[in-house]
Amino acid sequence: MELWFQRFFTFRRFLGVSGMGVEWDESLSVGIGIIDDQHRKLIERVNAFADATESMDSREIENTINYLTGYVIQHFGAEELIMIRNRYPRFKEHRDEHSSFVKQVFDVFSLLGERPMTKEEAVALRDTLVRWVTHHIRVTDHGISETTKGALA
Numbered sequence: 001m002e003l004w005f006q007r008f009f010t011f012r013r014f015l016g017v018s019g020m021g022v023e024w025d026e027s028l029s030v031g032i033g034i035i036d037d038q039h040r041k042l043i044e045r046v047n048a049f050a051d052a053t054e055s056m057d058s059r060e061i062e063n064t065i066n067y068l069t070g071y072v073i074q075h076f077g078a079e080e081l082i083m084i085r086n087r088y089p090r091f092k093e094h095r096d097e098h099s100s101f102v103k104q105v106f107d108v109f110s111l112l113g114e115r116p117m118t119k120e121e122a123v124a125l126r127d128t129l130v131r132w133v134t135h136h137i138r139v140t141d142h143g144i145s146e147t148t149k150g151a152l153a
């Protein structure tokens, strides 16, 4: 079975891209305090996984993925509740992005149930996470504050 992040790995190798974790900067702020705080924590967890890919300690890889997944699910729930309460018009598309991410996380867990990750898989997953999280925050999550213009319920 080819996993979603393995496809990206081939592309990444083609581009010669390499990268580590995510550094917080103002472009990642959506201007909603509670969401920004959660995004900072989410980025800390992505970075903890990125650190684990350096040491390639398989227990550490698994622990940081577990830790990240728990936080992602909790954070998506909080964001979705804010969107529902505010009758956010693009809720369904936004939720679809969350759902497809969660399905991909399931594939990662399925793989880890069979065997430890290789270094190539862990690095490809790290780069995909960095790319997905920063793109989702800058584009999709920004939409929430742009649409509600700070008038959140």
Ligand SMILES: [Fe+2]
Pocket (backbone or CB within 6 Å): 079, 094, 098, 136, 140, 141
């Ligand atoms: Fe989101």
